[in-house]
């Protein structure tokens with residue numbers, strides 16, 4: 157796990173955008189794993205800016221998002237389908253037909269999870285997986301207690317996750333209780349992982365992910381076993397690390 161701590165969130169976003177743009181320059185037909193959430197908003201904004209400046213194209217990209225709420229169809233304004241359409245797919249030259257997310261309105265969510273896992277495999281697997289981290293250490297919607305060997309499946313959302321995500325809903329009661337999420341083993345199959353965390357609220361989860369034992373208590377800790385995982389942190393998200401000085405403190 158390569159850990160890089162930069163002072164400000166804007167530097168984290170800029171570096172992540174550079175890594176993605178460089179990756180797409182070398183491999184324009186890449187299979188990207190995408191994430192939603194507030195951490196990703198400024199990153200997608202920056203990628204759209206670079207697309208408009210002619211610095212990157214998404215025309216050859218196939219993508220698979222980590223997760224989707226069960227019960228929300230693609231047209232629901234709070235669905236992750238809608239989030240991705242607004243944040244990245246529509247403002248760029250990405251072929252929306254190749255931007256995949258699990259269907260939250262599938263009549264049989266467990267069957268949809270299997271179908272999604274098979275689609276990822278049929279696409280040749282994920283070349284580069286973008287990740288955020290929950291305050292409880294989740295990646296995707298793999299909440300604490302999730303099996304580290306899990307594949308795409310239906311998961312119940314933790315109360316703290318529903319509380320964190322209520323911002324975009326009228327109330328916490330409106331936040332769906334279940335999601336379809338790539339499993340931890342599905343995520344670890346990606347040839348490269350790039351996790352971003354910014355802000356003090358993520359500091360405890362970040363410390364558990366990097367310096368804690370690999371454990372279901374912090375699903376993100378499974379990334380310690382990945383052969384090519386990069387973690388980009390701002391100083392606030394890194395503030396609970398005991399060995400903070402031992403990591404990259406500038407772009408490696």
Ligand code: F6R
Nearest residue numbers: 191192193194195288289290296
């Ligand atoms: C979103 C996802 C989640 C988020 C995490 C952090 O697709 O899979 O794991 O990355 O909940 O969310 P933010 O960035 O909103 O703090």
